Amino acid sequence: MTLSVATWNVNSIKARLPNVLDWLKEAQPDVACLQEIKTVDEGFPRLEIEDLGYNVETVGQKTYNGVALLSKRPIEEISQRALPGDEDDEQARYIEAVISADQGPVRVASIYLPNGNPAPGPKYDYKLNWMKRLKAHAKALLALEEPVILAGDYNLIPRDSDVHDAAAWEGDALIRPDSRDAFAEILWLGYSEAFLQADGRAHQYTFWDYQAGAWQRNNGIRIDHLLLSPQAADRLKSVEIAKAVRGKEKASDHVPFIGVFEL
């Protein structure tokens, strides 16, 4: 059996509910990690999504951020409701679950990594510090020697070929050398980027801005990623960017990115 795991920044679950329900029905991912739900837990349209056969867990907040984890397989445990390392961090950006798959437990996180603009500045400092905390936690997870899938909007462009025009993004928090170094440090721990492993093509995007006709001109960036522990990477069969989702009515500015695993 296969396990498909998707990540999708929906940019408000309330504004996006018809699109989200349509896509879940059509793509039938086993696990879907959502970001920017932009609601408190009580405002999440839980029943509509449960009706499609999903277990639903959320870490919401008012107006901004908020993450959710949907799973057709049983959720054994919510192992984290926040990224460890800063008790005072009140932003809802991390949820992690242990999910029952056919060949044993799989740990999946839904991550909304801070944007970090404008850079430099306090928001950029927060981003880099958050990435440092993510690295420390990712390292601890590796010691479990389990399949771990860190799925989310990383607000990070890994290579110059992951953007239509890298020069136009120079200085932006999504592409700055310090951001890229922090991302690379997580990979150097022993994580694999699913897209690079299973596809790797240049100029494949997961986000197109609402402004300036970015979608019509294919001015996109690839910032939604799955990071895999060795036990997950060994089982990765394929990846897919659900690009057609961006062309729908009332689309999010991000599209789903899916990994299919033999797990």
Add this chain to the structure above:
DNA sequence: ATGGTCGGTCCCCGA
């Protein structure tokens, strides 16, 4: 070269 769009909340912020 510039201006352009969403969503949530409330008269502007974040992306």
